[in-house]
Amino acid sequence: MQTPVLEIDHLSKSYGHIKALDDFTLTIHKGEVFGILGPNGSGKTTTLGILLDILKADRGNYRWFGKLPDSYVRRRIGALLEQPLFYPYLSAVRNLELVADIKGAKYDEIDGILKKVGLYERKTSKFKTFSLGMKQRLAIAAALIGNPEVLILDEPTNGLDPKSIAEIRNLIIDIANKGLTVILASHLLDEVQKTCSHVAILDKGKSLHSGKVEDVLNSSSQLELKSENMSILKTATSKFEFVSESKVEKETLVLSLKQDVDPAWVNKELAGQGIYLSHISLRKRSLESYFLELLSGNDA
Amino acid sequence: MTGIYAALLLMVFFGAEKLVNGVLANASTSAPVTMPGFTLYSFPYVWQNLAFFAGFLKIFLALIVLFFITNEFSNKTMRQNIMNGMSRNQFILSKLIFVILLSLASAAILFVSGLILGLSYTEEYTTALALQKAIFIPAYFLEVLTFSIMAMFIAFLVKRSILAIGALALYSYIIEPIISGSIPDSVAKFLPGEAIGNLIDIPNSALMKMFGVSFRENVSPLDAIACLFYCCLFTGLIFLFYRRKDI
Numbered sequence: 001m002q003t004p005v006l007e008i009d010h011l012s013k014s015y016g017h018i019k020a021l022d023d024f025t026l027t028i029h030k031g032e033v034f035g036i037l038g039p040n041g042s043g044k045t046t047t048l049g050i051l052l053d054i055l056k057a058d059r060g061n062y063r064w065f066g067k068l069p070d071s072y073v074r075r076r077i078g079a080l081l082e083q084p085l086f087y088p089y090l091s092a093v094r095n096l097e098l099v100a101d102i103k104g105a106k107y108d109e110i111d112g113i114l115k116k117v118g119l120y121e122r123k124t125s126k127f128k129t130f131s132l133g134m135k136q137r138l139a140i141a142a143a144l145i146g147n148p149e150v151l152i153l154d155e156p157t158n159g160l161d162p163k164s165i166a167e168i169r170n171l172i173i174d175i176a177n178k179g180l181t182v183i184l185a186s187h188l189l190d191e192v193q194k195t196c197s198h199v200a201i202l203d204k205g206k207s208l209h210s211g212k213v214e215d216v217l218n219s220s221s222q223l224e225l226k227s228e229n230m231s232i233l234k235t236a237t238s239k240f241e242f243v244s245e246s247k248v249e250k251e252t253l254v255l256s257l258k259q260d261v262d263p264a265w266v267n268k269e270l271a272g273q274g275i276y277l278s279h280i281s282l283r284k285r286s287l288e289s290y291f292l293e294l295l296s297g298n299d300a
Numbered sequence: 301m302t303g304i305y306a307a308l309l310l311m312v313f314f315g316a317e318k319l320v321n322g323v324l325a326n327a328s329t330s331a332p333v334t335m336p337g338f339t340l341y342s343f344p345y346v347w348q349n350l351a352f353f354a355g356f357l358k359i360f361l362a363l364i365v366l367f368f369i370t371n372e373f374s375n376k377t378m379r380q381n382i383m384n385g386m387s388r389n390q391f392i393l394s395k396l397i398f399v400i401l402l403s404l405a406s407a408a409i410l411f412v413s414g415l416i417l418g419l420s421y422t423e424e425y426t427t428a429l430a431l432q433k434a435i436f437i438p439a440y441f442l443e444v445l446t447f448s449i450m451a452m453f454i455a456f457l458v459k460r461s462i463l464a465i466g467a468l469a470l471y472s473y474i475i476e477p478i479i480s481g482s483i484p485d486s487v488a489k490f491l492p493g494e495a496i497g498n499l500i501d502i503p504n505s506a507l508m509k510m511f512g513v514s515f516r517e518n519v520s521p522l523d524a525i526a527c528l529f530y531c532c533l534f535t536g537l538i539f540l541f542y543r544r545k546d547i
Contacts, residue, residue, distance in 0.1 A: 052383045054547045075385035085380035102384040142384075 003066035004029050005150055005181045006051070011060035012205075013046055020046040022058070022205040023086040028183065028198075033176045035196035035213070036185040037291065042184040043205040045082055048154055052079055064150075075103045078143030079152040084135040088128035092138055093129055103146035110145070115173070117141045133278060140168065144175075151175060154185045169195055170210060189288045199287070203293055208294045216290050223255040223266065226279035236273055240266075252279065301367070302402070305360045306409060312353050313413040316340055341421035341501075344432035346414045348503045348517065351440040354410055355500055358444045361406060362451035363515040364401055366464050369455035379547050388542045392456075396535060399448045407441035436500060443499045446527040450492055453534035456541065495526035 008030040013021040023045045028034045036044050049055035051062060052074060064073045086095040096110045114120040117137040122130070130138065136159060143151055143244055153172070157165040172195050176182050185194050193213065200210035209216070227233040233253055237243060246255040263282050270277060317340045341350040372378040372395075381391055414437075418430060451468055458464040472493050480488035489498060501516040 049546075054379050054382055055389070056544050056546060071382075071385055071387035071390065072381075074383065077385075079383045081383060083376075085376045087377055088375060099383075099384050102381060102386050 002030060004063075005032075005065060006183070007063045007066075007163060008020075008047070008051075009061050009063075011047070011050060011057050012054065012063065013050065013057050013059075019205045021050070022051055023060070024202070024207050026200055026207065026210060028181060029175075030181055031053070032198050033172070033177050033182040033196045034183065035192035035199040036183065036188070037189065037192050037199055037287075038185075038202035039187055039265065039295070042202045044187075044202055045154055046082055046205075047202070048079070048152055048183070050187060052077070052081065052152070054081075075146060076148060077150045077152060078145065078148035079154075080139045080143045080156060081152070082152045084139035084142075086127040086135075086138065086142075089126060091124045091126055092130070092141075093123040095138070099142045099145050105146035108285060109147075113141045113144050116144070116204070118167070124281075136160055136167075137164070139171055148180070149208050150181045150183065152183045152185075153212055155187070156184070157186075157188070157191060189291055194286045201291060209290075213287065216287060221257055221260070222283040223261070223263065224279065224281045224283055225253045225255065225266075225270075225276055225277055226251065227253075227270075227277050229275075233275055233277075236270060236275055254283075301360075301364050305357065305364060306405075308357055308360065309354055309409050310413065312357060312418065313350055313410075316349070316353050317480070341417040343418045343422045343425045343430040344434075345503065346418040346421075347433045347436040347505065348500065350410055350414050350417070351436040351443075351500050352462065352503050354440060355443055355497075358447045361402060362443050362447050363404065363450045363465070366451045366455045366468070367461055368398065369395055369452055370459060370461040370464055374375050374461070374481045375461040382547060388540060388547075391540055392535075392542060395452060395456075396449075399452055400445065403441055403448055404444040406444050407437055410440055411437050433517070435519055439499050439524065442524060442527050442531075443496055446492070446531050449531050449534045450496075451537055456538045490522075490526045495523055495530065498523045499527060 004027045006026070008024060008026040011021055011024045012019070024043070024047060036047065038044050046055060050057045051069075053063075053069060053071075062069065064077070064255070067073060074145050087098070090098075090115070092286065093110060096109055096113070099105075100107055111123075114123050117140055117209065119134060119137055119141060122134065129134070129136065136156070140153075142158060143153070151172075156172070156195065157168050160168060169191070172182060172184065176195070176197075182195075184192065184196060199209065199213050199216065201208045225233060225237065230248065230253060234248075237246060237253065237255060240255075242258050242261050243255045244258045247254055264279050265278055267280055320340060328398045340346065372381075378391060386394075394440055416514060418425070422430070451464075454467050454471075455461075458467050476491050476493045480494060499519060502527060504515050504517055
C-alpha cells in the first residue's frame with residue numbers, strides 16, 4: 001500500500017490545564033480532500049499548528065510522507081493558518097518572492113498564481129493596503145507557491161464575500177482534481193460537505209468520528225411515515241430491528257435507522273399488517289444533523 | 301533607520317573635534333591656565349578616539365536590531381516563515397547574520413572615517429604608525445556586536461518592541477548597577493554591560509594628562525573574552541529557548 005501523506009499518532013497538547021488536543025489519531029492518504037470539522041476552540045488550529053512545527057505537542061508524534069518531520073518536508077506543503085501573515089510594508093509580489101525563496105521555488109510561477117487568485121493587477125501594492133478579502137487571496141496564493149503536494153487551509157473562506165467564497169471553493173475543488181491532497185479545517189459544515197471527500201469531526205480536542213463524507217451522509221438516515229392511525233403505526237414499527245429511535249414530529253413518525261432499508265420493503269411489510277401509509281420518504285441525514293448529534297453526545 | 305544611524309555616526313566622527321575644542325575654548329575663557337587646542341584625529345590616536353565616541357551611538361544599532369526582530373513577532377511573520385519551510389534554527393541564524401553584518405558595517409564606517417581623518421590631520425606618518433592602534437577597530441566591532449546580540453536576546457525573549465526597550469533600559473540602568481554595587485568590583489566588571497563598556501576606555505587626551513589621569517590605551521584581552529562569551533551565551537540561549545517553544 002502507498003505511504004500515507006500524513007499519519008498523526010496519539011497527539012496531545014494542553015495549554016495550562018485546558019486540553020486543546022486529546023489523543024488525536026488520524027491518517028490521510030494522497031488525493032483526499034480531508035475536512036477537519038469542529039466548533040470554535042475544538043483543536044483544529046492547534047492540530048495544524050503542530051503539523052507545521054509552530055506549536056509543539058506534549059505527547060505523540062506525526063509523520064509527513066512517512067518521515068519524521070523536518071523543515072524540508074514543510075517545503076512540500078502549502079499552508080494558510082488562521083489569518084494571512086505577511087510583511088505589511090512589502091508589496092504582494094515581494095512577499096511571495098520571500099515565500100518562494102524559502103520553498104526553493106522559482107519566481108516565474110508567481111505571476112500565474114497571482115492571476116489565479118485575481119490579484120495580478122495589485123501585485124505591486126503594499127500588503128497593508130489590501131482589504132481582508134485580498135489578504136486572504138494572497139495567503140492562498142502563497143500556499144500555492146512551489147507546487148505543494150499538500151495544501152493546508154484553515155478557514156480559507158473566512159471574511160470573504162459570497163462570490164469570493166464560491167471562487168475559492170472552486171479553486172479548492174480544482175486543486176483536488178489535480179490529485180493534490182488538501183486538508184481543510186472549518187467550522188462551516190456546508191463548506192466541508194461541498195468540498196471534502198473525507199471528514200474528521202473534532203470536539204474539545206477529541207476525535208469523535210472520521211471517515212468518508214458520503215458514508216456519514218448515507219449511513220443511518222431517517223424514514224418518515226404517515227398513516228391514519230399513528231398509534232398502530234408506532235406499535236408496528238417498534239418491532240423493526242433496524243430502528244434505533246422513533247419519534248413523532250408534526251404528525252409524522254420519524255424513524256432513525258441503524259442501517260439502510262428499502263422503503264418499498266417497509267411499505268409492503270406494513271401493508272401486510274393492514275396499515276396503509278399516506279406518506280413515506282427516506283430522509284438523507286445532512287452532515288449538520290450528524291455533527292450536532294455527535295456534539296450533544298460528547299457533552300453528556 | 302539604518303541610514304539615520306550611519307549619518308549620525310559620520311556627524312559624530314567629523315564633528316567631534318570641533319565640539320571638544322569648542323567646549324575647551326569656552327572653558328579656557330574662565331580658566332586660569334590656557335587650554336591647549338588639540339586634535340583628535342592624528343594617527344594612531346584617531347582609532348581609539350573615534351571608537352570611543354561611536355560607542356555612545358550603539359544604542360541606535362541595538363534599537364534597529366530590536367525592532368527588526370520584534371516586527372517578526374508583531375506581524376507574526378516568524379510563524380509564517382517557519383510554516384513555509386524555514387527551520388527554527390535557520391530563522392534565528394538569519395537574524396544573527398543580520399546583526400553581524402550591521403556591526404561590521406558600523407566598524408567599516410569607523411575604519412573609513414578614521415583613515416580619511418587620520419590621513420588629512422597627521423602631518424608625518426608611516427603605515428606602521430597609522431595602524432599602531434588599529435586594534436580598536438575590531439574592539440569596536442566586538443562592542444557593538446555584543447550589545448546588539450544582547451538586544452537580540454531580549455527581543456527574542458520579550459517579543460514586543462516596547463517591552464523589549466523597557467527591559468533593555470531596565471537592565472542597563474537599574475538591574476546591572478544594583479548587582480554590580482553589591483558584588484566585588486573584580487567580578488562586577490565582567491557583567492555584560494560593564495564588559496561592553498570597558499572594552500574601549502576613555503581616550504587619554506592632552507586634557508586628561510593635564511589633570512594627571514591616565515586611562516588604558518589598549519584593549520584588555522579579558523574584556524574581549526568576556527564579550528565573546530556573552531555573544532555565545534545569548535545566542536546559545538535563543539537557540540535553546542526556541543527548541544521546544546510554541547511560536
